[in-house]
Amino acid sequence: MRLGAINAVTGWLLVLPAAALLALFTHFPVVATIIDSFYATSRAGKPGPFVGLENYHVMVADEVFWKSLWNNVWYSLGTIPLSIGLALVMALWVNSAMRGRTWLRVAFFTPTILPMIAVANIWLFFYTPQYGLLEKFTTGLGFATHNWLGTESTALACVMVVAIWKDAGFFMIFYLAALQSIPPSLAEAAALEGAPRSYYLRRIVLPLLMPTTLFVLVNAVINSFRLVDHIVVMTRGGPNNATSLLLFHIYQVGFSFWDTGYAAALTLVLLAILAAAAIGQFVFLDKKVHYQ
């Protein structure tokens, strides 16, 4: 009995450092944000009064918020499947025995190690009308010149391409590691049984990669809401909020307008979305994932 008590105390002491950090940097800020979202922003040193749900009423009427939310939905739907799919294809490719695969791996991984701010500045010139890299191609093929980032209909797609390009290499590394942990005997057995490569890929490789896919998916969802550096550099949310994402809007409200009360309310929306996504992924998808 006493031994059990001591064990329990030891256990709690062991998790204490991690629990304390988690409470300080995760749980406390969340609770503080919830409380802040019910107060008006402090003005001229005076704390803001309690305003109840006013910040949320403002949110419902805020067109830029809705625009940013929808932009983010499209942004996520576009970037997540494409970057994961591309990562898988690249990983399968550089996992095969061929000459120069080290170079290929390096080339695929390079976007990941570059800082997003630098990347965005490079892409800014790719998209430049007339003499940008993209325009060199399209005008070379006889298309008329197009202002890619300056047109509402193409700007969001342009920033999505940058995100896909940046993320795919990162996810490729996880897939590559997972592919190399698949025992070669499985491939040999499949070959002996006369299974075609596509069958082997579909019934053996992809199921074995599912834990990695789940992990990558979680990361991709987070990234699609978290990474807005390129927006700041390339469009600042423009033209006319066509590329404003949720976090970028929160940043503007919080640190350009200094309306911290409203920014807290907006942050809660982001938090709710991410929490829902995390719960969905771990509760429902986890059942479909096959662990060895």
Add this chain to the structure above:
Amino acid sequence: MLEYAQKLTVRDASGNVTRWGVQIPSSGFPYWLFQGLTTPNGVELMNAAGNETYFDKPAVVDALQYWVDLGRKHKVMSPGVIEWGTTPKDFFEKKIAMMWTTTGNLTNVKKNAKFDFGVTMLPASKRRGSPTGGGNFYIFKKATKAEQEAAVRFAKFMTEPERAAQWGMDTGYVAVRPDAWETAKMKAYVKDFPVASVARDQLQYSVAELSTHENQRVTKALNDGLQAALTGAKSPAEAMKDSQAEAARILRAYKR
């Protein structure tokens, strides 16, 4: 300007533009460049108290119509929103014949343009005019005495005539005090490169940069309207009406 821009716009055999006549960038902070169109049109965007804006005045809408028409009607400027950051490069690549940019770019242009170029004041529609630009030194009331004194010393150090002159020569920004322009090195510089004083000479026609209570928010209301008009999502009158309504809503609390 339109007439020159029309002459300067070059098209290839199939009608694609190889060089635009003029470029007024509109990403990020189009309100500032817009003031270069509204001020010569004889109108200001806000009152001195900074609690009232005039975005929907006819002269403002006219100015925006002119800007939109450069791209959409006269086709002497790339349509849509034009990136500020790549504008100097567009000029160096000879893809644009005239650009509107900050005088802080002048030394950059002087170093990187591999051809002769000129600098001129903004064209006058009803009068000459431009917005001011630049930043400020602030000394905080709540800082300690020692910090305040140190801040004053630093501000003085930064604005000494010799240093202001050097700063102006190295960047293109207007040297901030008249006696900086009387230093020997600045005199020699202007003699050798006369366009360096154009921005200074334009200052007498300048008005204050748009600045109100809740400045960032009001500015964004205007920026969004400008971009909506430039991309064709709204007509200039409609866009400015919406921007004015949003600005009035934001400034409501400061009117009492």
